[in-house]
Amino acid sequence: MALAAAGFQRYATYRQAMVAAVVTNSVFGFLRIAVMLAVIGAGTRTVVGYDERQLATFVWAGQGLIGVVLLWSLPELAERIRSGDVITDLLRPIDPVWQLLAADLGRAGYAVLTRFVVPVVVGALVFDLYAPRRPVTYALFMGSILLATIVCFSCRYLVNAAAYWLLDVRGPQTAWTLTSGIFGGLNFPVWFFPDALAIGLIVGTPFPSIIQIPLDVLVERGSPTVQLELLGVQAGWVVALLALCRWVQRRGERKLVIQGG
Amino acid sequence: MAYRHLVAAQVRSQAQYRASLAVDVAGSVLFGLLDIVSVVMLFRVTPTLGGFGFAEVFLMAALASCAFATADLAVGNVERLRQYVRSGLFDALLVRPLSSLAQLMAMDVATRRVGRVAFGVGVLILAVANGPVELTPLRLTLLTVTPIAGAVIFGAVFVATATVAFWWIESGEIANGLTYGGLNFTQYPITIYGALFRRLFAYAIGFAFVAYYPTLVLVDRPDPLGAPAFLGYAAPVIAVVAAVAAGLVWRTGVRHYRSTGS
Numbered sequence: 310m311a312l313a314a315a316g317f318q319r320y321a322t323y324r325q326a327m328v329a330a331v332v333t334n335s336v337f338g339f340l341r342i343a344v345m346l347a348v349i350g351a352g353t354r355t356v357v358g359y360d361e362r363q364l365a366t367f368v369w370a371g372q373g374l375i376g377v378v379l380l381w382s383l384p385e386l387a388e389r390i391r392s393g394d395v396i397t398d399l400l401r402p403i404d405p406v407w408q409l410l411a412a413d414l415g416r417a418g419y420a421v422l423t424r425f426v427v428p429v430v431v432g433a434l435v436f437d438l439y440a441p442r443r444p445v446t447y448a449l450f451m452g453s454i455l456l457a458t459i460v461c462f463s464c465r466y467l468v469n470a471a472a473y474w475l476l477d478v479r480g481p482q483t484a485w486t487l488t489s490g491i492f493g494g495l496n497f498p499v500w501f502f503p504d505a506l507a508i509g510l511i512v513g514t515p516f517p518s519i520i521q522i523p524l525d526v527l528v529e530r531g532s533p534t535v536q537l538e539l540l541g542v543q544a545g546w547v548v549a550l551l552a553l554c555r556w557v558q559r560r561g562e563r564k565l566v567i568q569g570g
Numbered sequence: 571m572a573y574r575h576l577v578a579a580q581v582r583s584q585a586q587y588r589a590s591l592a593v594d595v596a597g598s599v600l601f602g603l604l605d606i607v608s609v610v611m612l613f614r615v616t617p618t619l620g621g622f623g624f625a626e627v628f629l630m631a632a633l634a635s636c637a638f639a640t641a642d643l644a645v646g647n648v649e650r651l652r653q654y655v656r657s658g659l660f661d662a663l664l665v666r667p668l669s670s671l672a673q674l675m676a677m678d679v680a681t682r683r684v685g686r687v688a689f690g691v692g693v694l695i696l697a698v699a700n701g702p703v704e705l706t707p708l709r710l711t712l713l714t715v716t717p718i719a720g721a722v723i724f725g726a727v728f729v730a731t732a733t734v735a736f737w738w739i740e741s742g743e744i745a746n747g748l749t750y751g752g753l754n755f756t757q758y759p760i761t762i763y764g765a766l767f768r769r770l771f772a773y774a775i776g777f778a779f780v781a782y783y784p785t786l787v788l789v790d791r792p793d794p795l796g797a798p799a800f801l802g803y804a805a806p807v808i809a810v811v812a813a814v815a816a817g818l819v820w821r822t823g824v825r826h827y828r829s830t831g832s
Contacts, residue, residue, distance in 0.1 A: 325740035336747035339767055340754045347762035348616045356615050477590065483597035491604055501611045 312408055316415025330376055331427040338372040338428050342436065345497075357500040362439035363528040364498075369432025370527055371495060371520055376424025377417050377454060378461035378519050380489055384482055387472035390565070399562065406554045410462055417458045439528050446529055449536050453523040456543035460518045463550035464489070470554070473561030488514075494521025511542060515550060518543045572668055576676035584681045594682030602689035605635050605757060620762035625702040626789050627758060632697035633781035634756035636690035637720025643687055645725045647678035649745060652735040661829050671729065671820055690717075702789045709788055712803065719805035720756075720780035726809075726816035727752055727775065733823035748775070756780040761794055776812055779805040 320327070345364045349356050359367060375381075386409065389395040398405045432438055441447060464485065471481045490496050493516035499507045511517040522539045525531065531539075584591055609631045613624045622630075651674065654660040663670045663677075694717065703709060731745035752771070755763070760772045760782050772778035779801070786793055787802030 323740075325738070329741050329744040333743045333747045333751075336751050337754070339764075340751055343763045343767065344612065344619075344754075344758055347620045347758070348612055479590070480593040480597065483594075483600070487597070487600050487604055491607065496604075496608050497611060501615050503614075 310411070312411035313415035313418070316412035317419045320416045320419045327423055331424055334372040334375055334424065334428050335431045338369050338432060342368040357498060358530055359498065359528065362437050363530070365432065365436045366439040366528050367498060367524050369429050369436070369438065371524055372428040373425035374454070374457070374520055374523060375495070377420045378458050379416065379420070380461060380495070380519070381486060382465060384469050384478050386466070386469035387478040390469070390472040391476050395565070404555065404558070406466065406551065406558055409466065410459065413462045414458065421454070441527065441529055443529060443533065445533060446526065449540060450523060450527045453526045453540055453543060456540065456547055457519050457523045459547045460515050460543060460550060463554050464515055466554050467557060470557045470561050473564050489516050489519065492516040493519050494524060515546045518546045573672055573676050576673070577679050580676065580679050581681050591682060595685035598682045598685035599689045602635055602639060602686040602693070605631060605753070606693055609757065620759040621794055622759045625700050626785060628700060629697040629702055629788065630759065630781040630785045631757040632690070632694040633716055633720060633784060634753060636687070636694050636717035637780050638724050638753040639683065639686040639690040640717065640721035641724035641728060643680065643683040644721070645675050645728045646683065647680055648674055648728050648732040649749070650678060651732045652739060652741065655735050655827070656739050658829055660827065670824060704790065712784060712787060716784040716805055719809040722809035723776055723780055723812045724749070724752060726812035729816040730819045733819050736823035736826050752777050756782070776808045779808045
């Protein structure tokens with residue numbers, strides 16, 4: 310809890326970086342929505358189950374989510390593993406996975422209030438956005454964001470933990486940046502893929518749990534039962550990935566060599 | 571030439587870590603692939619985009635991809651200026667009797683990005699072979715010149731946006747909005763964007779000349795927005811103007827530079 314509060318405070322002090330990030334996210338929001346609206350303008354009133362307002366919300370809320378789940382971050386932990394600083398994390402009486410997760414949730418809490426709200430407000434000022442019709446959606450969306458943040462954290466953790474073996478994680482980091490954007494629903498909704506592939510991605514990979522699922526919950530694509538199932542998929546990934554993180558961490562600690570000097 | 575030695579030394583040093591370089595080159599190819607996959611997937615759900623068919627948009631995306639990848643290879647690392655200003659390393663460049671900008675580029679040339687350039691050229695050939703262009707000697711020349719001019723325009727944007735660091739160190743990824751955002755913008759016909767956004771990106775910065783206007787000439791179509799056809803050949807002129815403007819911004823930035831003093 311204290312670690313979460315520290316995470317919140319730490320990011321609250323980086324105000325200029327926050328402004329820069331929000332501006333960037335908003336510029337990309339304008340770029341992405343133009344493409345999406347062009348897709349819808351060319352054909353029928355809906356495309357792969359989204360109408361114009363839902364698609365607009367998908368884009369703007371998606372631009373906000375980037376900062377909440379922190380899709381792209383510098384490989385901080387990997388750098389600590391390489392330099393040996395990670396030893397101070399290991400000396401603390403809590404598992405490093407939990408330490409970092411707590412700090413990350415604190416960061417995400419701050420991001421919801423800033424990096425999520427600003428792009429959504431910008432989007433709402435210029436475009437007609439979709440407001441959820443079912444009150445329960447708001448609760449489901451909050452839950453979905455929380456799960457998405459943990460899934461994204463775990464993925465980033467695993468990418469970083471590769472440093473226990475590789476020292477240099479640029480390869481895994483590149484792979485992560487690529488796959489998370491295109492298979493996660495950020496570049497375009499995964500339903501643009503053939504249905505079988507989209508469902509396979511949602512169930513079989515963690516990526517859609519980060520951006521696609523929270524957004525589908527928000528724009529109410531599908532019935533409440535479907536939404537609950539989607540949250541179930543996310544929860545499944547949370548459990549699986551955190552277990553994997555713990556396992557990788559234990560293996561990594563055995564592998565770790567603190568380089569002298 | 572001192573610059574050539576600097577670049578050669580960089581390439582040699584990066585080639586020492588062969589596995590690392592191979593992974594990086596592969597990654598760079600995949601980034602190029604990602605741009606193209608996006609276009610293909612969009613056309614899975616729609617027959618036209620902003621009034622243009624797949625073959626035409628694919629050609630725009632290929633031209634944009636080539637131009638961006640080349641600029642990224644040559645000057646992309648100027649975006650690290652922020653770190654150099656913060657750490658004070660930029661001082662070291664200023665005391666040497668060579669241009670600071672050229673040193674910065676030479677110091678960080680990212681050999682891995684040849685992967686994306688090669689892929690971009692491949693995609694461009696594919697896009698032309700796909701049939702929208704009736705090849706004439708003039709069009710062939712245009713096809714060769716356009717990616718180079720486009721690369722200069724992107725390069726100018728890279729340099730101009732990086733100089734923000736002289737005034738605002740904590741600017742984060744804000745420059746990405748115009749560099750990577752510019753790539754996103756140029757991949758698609760400018761007809762899909764709102765009037766304000768189009769004026770800013772397409773005309774003021776000149777992104778319309780990277781792919782959109784040349785493509786109109788290549789596929790022999792009039793501009794739905796009513797611009798005259800000769801604009802398709804104007805990219806080199808725009809590129810020169812952009813490069814000069816970026817140079818001026820850079821010089822102003824350097825004059826403004828105060829060392830961090832640590």
